[in-house]
Amino acid sequence: MTDQAYNFAYLDEQTKRMIRRALLKALAVPGYQVPFASREMPMPYGWGTGGVQVTAACLTPEDRLKVIDQGADDTTNAVSIRKFFERTAEVETTEHTAEATVIQTRHRIPEQPLGEGQILVYQVPIPEPLRFLEPRETETRKMHALEEYGLMHVKLYEDIAHNGAISTAYAYPVKVEGRYVMDPSPIPKFDNPKLESAAIQLFGAGREQRIYALPPHTKVVSLDFEDHPFEPSKADHDCDLCGCGTSYLDEVITDDAGGRMFVCSDTDFCASRQAQGHRGALSPQEEHA
């Protein structure tokens, strides 16, 4: 079978229509989890089936797509999803955040602020922020409906009681427009402040069959206590390749003798800084002629 045997962006038009209706509803009620009839995709659950469906429903032939996985453009998940859309939609792809119109991401928000006209699509494993606190889905839905969110703070209380500080470091719960409590997908809490953005942010959970969204400039507040305020945290280092002191860092083990380096998790951000001539502590030495 040739690639042209597929409809544009793999999904058939009726399915895309159904997903777009769910997306519109999600945008109209920020933070609310809209059920949708998730389709089986040619990849396993947990690899981003929700995000892929949302991206497929948003893509137009003129779009330029960027796919990132934990900040990187060159990891398995990112490469295979990018290739998937190159084949089935024949859209242009890019690694540069600023050039992309649709960005599908797993577990990170790009360092470079997004602008109007860009769409950020998240892959979400578990859309329900109350899942591990209240096992009954009927009950959590009721709690969302009635705005009973005391339980969310019980989790943060437990963190402080056991660890002395709010130790939730990713999937940090947020309150959207003073109404719905939302799981921002497993992004590090460092990225939480970036949820207030000029771009449209769409969240797709394939296995759980839920879509939710943040329209541009939506107010997003990370939950906390008065005496233990929210702190976006990162490794206390500069990037060893580009020297940036404000980006989110990955720790890379370099040998079996305790050697390690810290590098920007956003590869595009790091590469463009290096191209501008920024250097970190472990950058390769410039060759002298």
Add this chain to the structure above:
Amino acid sequence: MTPLLSVQGVTKHYGARLGCGDVNFDLWPGEVMGIVGESGSGKSTLLSCLSGQLAPDAGKVVFDTRADGPRDVLTMSEPERRMLARTDWAFVHQNARDGLRMGVSAGGNVGERLMAVGARNYADIRAQAIDWLGRVEISEDRVDDRPRAFSGGMQQRLQIARNLVTGPRLVFMDEPTGGLDVSVQARLLDLLRGLVREMGLSAVIVTHDLAVVRLLADRLMVMKGGRVVETGLTDQVLDDPQHGYTQLLVSSVLQV
């Protein structure tokens, strides 16, 4: 004075069978009402109807709310009823596991109701939790332990602390001493009696244990087959039972 809780003609059928039929009583502020009867007599059905967990087929349950005065609980909207259930009401389950979050520390369990009504200061919440653990005789160093690590009696006391922390006015108790051994029961009863008197709580206690009502309840209601067969002051009913079933109940208590 208006009664805190006024129950008028509450009836619940399970299909053709009667759960509880035409129950009427008034509960006054600071009063403890005991409901006794054998298994299947409709005590728990009645308690569920009163606490809004079960919708009765007929009748009214009028609660004297703080804000709006007497209101029928059954016609309230669900958000209002749930708000009531976590502020002015408390429900102590027979099995502490039903009323506690087993995966959350003792402090978190006590603090949950506070956080549910808007407390957002960790130090305050923790101080109140420790204060309440002290009141139910759980030592401060157990505040971060999970209820799993507690004995049955401690779990039950923790459940009571968790329920009373927001200063409710009405407590529903379903066999609060069930499944505990006698010495632990005695301590729990002692504690409950102290708390009820000290806080001026009103309570509805469902039990099959006559000793419990003798110690705690001011008034007694005896149920059989879904109907109330006798009501009166506790000592009066227990010392001079009139109805045949009450006589049987009183005489079947083992004397040691």
